[in-house]
Amino acid sequence: MNQPATATLPPQHQDQQPGIEAQMQPPPESEMAAYRGSGKLEGEVAxxxxxxxxxxxxxxxxxxxxxxxxxxxxxxxxxxxxKTRQLITDCGRRCILIKGDIADEAFCGEAVALTISELKGLDILVNNAGEQHPQSSIEDISSSQLLRTFQTNVFAMFHLVRAALPHLKGGGRIINTTSVTAYRGHEKLLDYSATKGAVVSFTRSLAKALIDDEIRVNAVAPGPVWTPLIPSTFSAEEVKKFGSHAPMKRPGQPDEIAPAYVFLASADSSFMAGQVLHPNGGEVVNG
Incomplete structure (x- = not known):
C-alpha cells in the first residue's frame, strides 16, 4: 500500500447504485494483493x-x-x-455467488440456506451491504427512500441474523458495517446516517443477547473509502474532493479496511464483543 499524503480523484459519476467497480478510475485497491494470510480462518465458512x-x-x-x-x-x-469469485478461487478456496436483494426478507433466508447447502456450514456473517441517497433537505427524503434505506441497511441485518442464528454454533461471529457518519453525522445523508447509528445500537444489543451462546458480535465504522458507492452516490465534482476532509487528507482503500474484519472474525479478538473499530483516516470519534 503506497498512499500519497493527499489525493485528488478524477471527476466521475455512475448513474446506478451500488455502482460498478470495473468502471472506476482509478480502480479501488480491493484485491488484497499484498496481504499474506496465516490460517486464522482455516476451514471456516463466511x-x-x-x-x-x-x-x-x-x-x-x-x-x-x-x-x-x-x-x-x-x-x-x-x-x-x-471477479471476486476468481480472486477467492485463486486462493484455493470455494466461493459461491448469491444474487438478490437483501431488502427482501425471503431472499435473506434463501441466501443463508444456499450457503449451508453449498458450503456445508456457516461460521461468520458479515452484514456489509448498504445504500445511500444524498438529499439537500429532509423535505426531499421521500417515504419510499426512507423505507428503502432502512430496509437495506438495517432490516436486512435482522433478517440475515435470524436466518443464520440456528447455524452459528458456539464460537460464531457476526460483523456489521456501520460508518463514521453514525458518530459525526452528515447533513446530506440524514436517513443513511440514522441507519448507521441504528447499526451501532443493534451491534451492542445483539452482542449482549448472544454472548451466552458464545457468538461474538462486533462492527466496523469505516471513514471515507474509495468504493463503487461513491461515484454512484455523489456528483463528479464531489467525487473529486472525496476524502480530502479526513485528517490523512485522502480516502481509504478497501484493502486498508479489510484487516479490521479479519481481526474481528479471528481468535485474535476473542475478548471483544459489542465493539466498533474505526478505520477512518485519523478522525477521533470517541465511540
Missing part, C-alpha cells in the same frame, strides 16, 4: 453481503487468504461478482 466489490470484496478475499470458504451476496453487479 457469508459476506455486498461482497462483489469495495470493502466487501476485500473482506471476502482476505477471509479466503486466511483459509475460509466464502458466500458472496450481491445485488446485480455480475462482472464485479465474477
Amino acid at each position: 457469508l459476506v453481503t455486498g461482497g462483489d466489490s469495495g470493502i466487501g470484496r476485500a473482506v471476502a478475499v482476505a477471509f479466503a487468504k486466511e483459509g475460509a470458504d466464502v458466500a458472496v451476496v450481491y445485488l446485480a453487479e455480475d462482472e464485479d461478482a465474477a
Whole structure:
C-alpha cells in the first residue's frame, strides 16, 4: 500500500447504485494483493453481503487468504461478482455467488440456506451491504427512500441474523458495517446516517443477547473509502474532493479496511464483543 499524503480523484459519476467497480478510475485497491494470510480462518465458512466489490470484496478475499470458504451476496453487479469469485478461487478456496436483494426478507433466508447447502456450514456473517441517497433537505427524503434505506441497511441485518442464528454454533461471529457518519453525522445523508447509528445500537444489543451462546458480535465504522458507492452516490465534482476532509487528507482503500474484519472474525479478538473499530483516516470519534 503506497498512499500519497493527499489525493485528488478524477471527476466521475455512475448513474446506478451500488455502482460498478470495473468502471472506476482509478480502480479501488480491493484485491488484497499484498496481504499474506496465516490460517486464522482455516476451514471456516463466511457469508459476506455486498461482497462483489469495495470493502466487501476485500473482506471476502482476505477471509479466503486466511483459509475460509466464502458466500458472496450481491445485488446485480455480475462482472464485479465474477471477479471476486476468481480472486477467492485463486486462493484455493470455494466461493459461491448469491444474487438478490437483501431488502427482501425471503431472499435473506434463501441466501443463508444456499450457503449451508453449498458450503456445508456457516461460521461468520458479515452484514456489509448498504445504500445511500444524498438529499439537500429532509423535505426531499421521500417515504419510499426512507423505507428503502432502512430496509437495506438495517432490516436486512435482522433478517440475515435470524436466518443464520440456528447455524452459528458456539464460537460464531457476526460483523456489521456501520460508518463514521453514525458518530459525526452528515447533513446530506440524514436517513443513511440514522441507519448507521441504528447499526451501532443493534451491534451492542445483539452482542449482549448472544454472548451466552458464545457468538461474538462486533462492527466496523469505516471513514471515507474509495468504493463503487461513491461515484454512484455523489456528483463528479464531489467525487473529486472525496476524502480530502479526513485528517490523512485522502480516502481509504478497501484493502486498508479489510484487516479490521479479519481481526474481528479471528481468535485474535476473542475478548471483544459489542465493539466498533474505526478505520477512518485519523478522525477521533470517541465511540
